[in-house]
Amino acid sequence: MFEQIADSQDALKQVFRRHASGVAVITLNDEQGNPVGFTATSVTSLGATPPLVSFNVARGSSTWPALSAAKFVAMHTLGENGLALAQKMSQDHTKRFLDSDWKFDEKYQLPIFTDATAVLFLKIRQIIEVEANAVVICDALGGLLGEELPALLYNRRGYLIPGKRLTD
Amino acid sequence: MFEQIADSQDALKQVFRRHASGVAVITLNDEQGNPVGFTATSVTSLGATPPLVSFNVARGSSTWPALSAAKFVAMHTLGENGLALAQKMSQDHTKRFLDSDWKFDEKYQLPIFTDATAVLFLKIRQIIEVEANAVVICDALGGLLGEELPALLYNRRGYLIPGKRLTD
Numbered sequence: 001m002f003e004q005i006a007d008s009q010d011a012l013k014q015v016f017r018r019h020a021s022g023v024a025v026i027t028l029n030d031e032q033g034n035p036v037g038f039t040a041t042s043v044t045s046l047g048a049t050p051p052l053v054s055f056n057v058a059r060g061s062s063t064w065p066a067l068s069a070a071k072f073v074a075m076h077t078l079g080e081n082g083l084a085l086a087q088k089m090s091q092d093h094t095k096r097f098l099d100s101d102w103k104f105d106e107k108y109q110l111p112i113f114t115d116a117t118a119v120l121f122l123k124i125r126q127i128i129e130v131e132a133n134a135v136v137i138c139d140a141l142g143g144l145l146g147e148e149l150p151a152l153l154y155n156r157r158g159y160l161i162p163g164k165r166l167t168d
Numbered sequence: 169m170f171e172q173i174a175d176s177q178d179a180l181k182q183v184f185r186r187h188a189s190g191v192a193v194i195t196l197n198d199e200q201g202n203p204v205g206f207t208a209t210s211v212t213s214l215g216a217t218p219p220l221v222s223f224n225v226a227r228g229s230s231t232w233p234a235l236s237a238a239k240f241v242a243m244h245t246l247g248e249n250g251l252a253l254a255q256k257m258s259q260d261h262t263k264r265f266l267d268s269d270w271k272f273d274e275k276y277q278l279p280i281f282t283d284a285t286a287v288l289f290l291k292i293r294q295i296i297e298v299e300a301n302a303v304v305i306c307d308a309l310g311g312l313l314g315e316e317l318p319a320l321l322y323n324r325r326g327y328l329i330p331g332k333r334l335t336d
Contacts, residue, residue: 002287002312011311012219015288018245019211020319020330022188043187044210046224047301051180054303056214056222077186083334119170120183128296130305133215135222137298143179144170151188151323155330162188162323163331166251 020155025076025089026055027102027111030066035097035104035111038063039090041154043075051140053122058133062093072108072123073138076116079149080161085113086152087159105144112144117151119144188323193244193257194223195270195279198234203265203272203279206231207258209322211243219308221290226301230261240276240291241306244284247317248329253281254320255327273312280312285319287312 005011027037038061046052053075057067067073078086089096102113108121122138150161173179195205206229214220221243225235235241246254257264270281276289290306318329 002282002314005311005313008308008310009216009219011288012213012216012221012308014313015243015245015286015308015311016213018247018285018316018319019192020188020190020321021212022323024187042212042214042222044189044212044224045180045184046210046298046303047226048177048180050299051177052298052301053180054210054222054224056212058215075183077183079186080334114170117186118183120179126296126298128294128303128305130214130220130294131218133220135214135296135303135305137296137303140176140180140183142176143173143183145173145182146170148186150331151186152334153188153321153330155190155319158333158335160333160335161331162321163318163329165326165328166248166320167326167328 017156020153023078023086023152023154023159025078025085025113026073028066028070028073029110031069036063036066037089037096037111039086046137053120053138053140055136056133057136059129060132068127070124072110072121074110074112075120075122076113077118078152079117080152081115081149082152083159085115117146117149185324188321191246191254191320191322193246193253193281194241196234196238196241197278199237204231204234205257205264205279207254214305221288221306221308223304224301225304227297228300236295238292240278240289242278242280243288243290244281245286246320247285248320249283249317250320251327253283285314285317
């Protein structure tokens, strides 16, 4: 038996409360060469041939001015050791790169958090503005593989790690 | 320490193996009024004001001809009881609506799987074709709230349920 939700905003909120997502961190450089970035729960693959990725961003976010002018970004997947990073990258944007938990990579000069479980280097192909948000479509270029740890997840307004596997 | 992955397709595959996602089922009617649908791990919110949703689809998929002509779709979130449904909706498309686990809803006449943890009714606003894929952007209209169960997740090529919560 279902309970009806007539209001569209309430419906979005309540339905997505039941949806889970993986947690990623997107980083890039602003036009002055300073590192910027944010926690994203919207990163998803958009096909493998060619290898494409999409993610969503609010155009009111602190990272938007840099992102809308950028060519390259780094997408980090986080593991169970990434909780503090996920929280830091979704809070006060002036404090996101003050610690010594990142460095510029040699090839793209993008800021890389060294505790990520993996990093995918992306070239922005297309940005589609939709209302106050944007869908960013990128080509994958190459990556870095870190330690394999249980993936960090977001669900019901909090962070968690995977539990029982239902299939092999 | 990171291991370099130079090949872009290999990088996409290996990095996304470490990323997790929630599992949803998208349903709609084809132009003859027959129910069609598929399992999607790319569903994400695209802002709340107005309430928007995006998901990705391969344009070679069995559902694409119907989707590219449709106005409305239903997005279902799945819980731990949704494994068989997630598997069915990603396998042989001729067998996806043979069981009595769904019915047409009264308002939109969309096929609804009755064991979903929630359903969001969506109106397609824009479809952006990218290579062999598409990004579908929808307005949320309203929803149905079912039983709250642990969310079904996909990670490392298999289905699982949430484990330990790291935050409240």
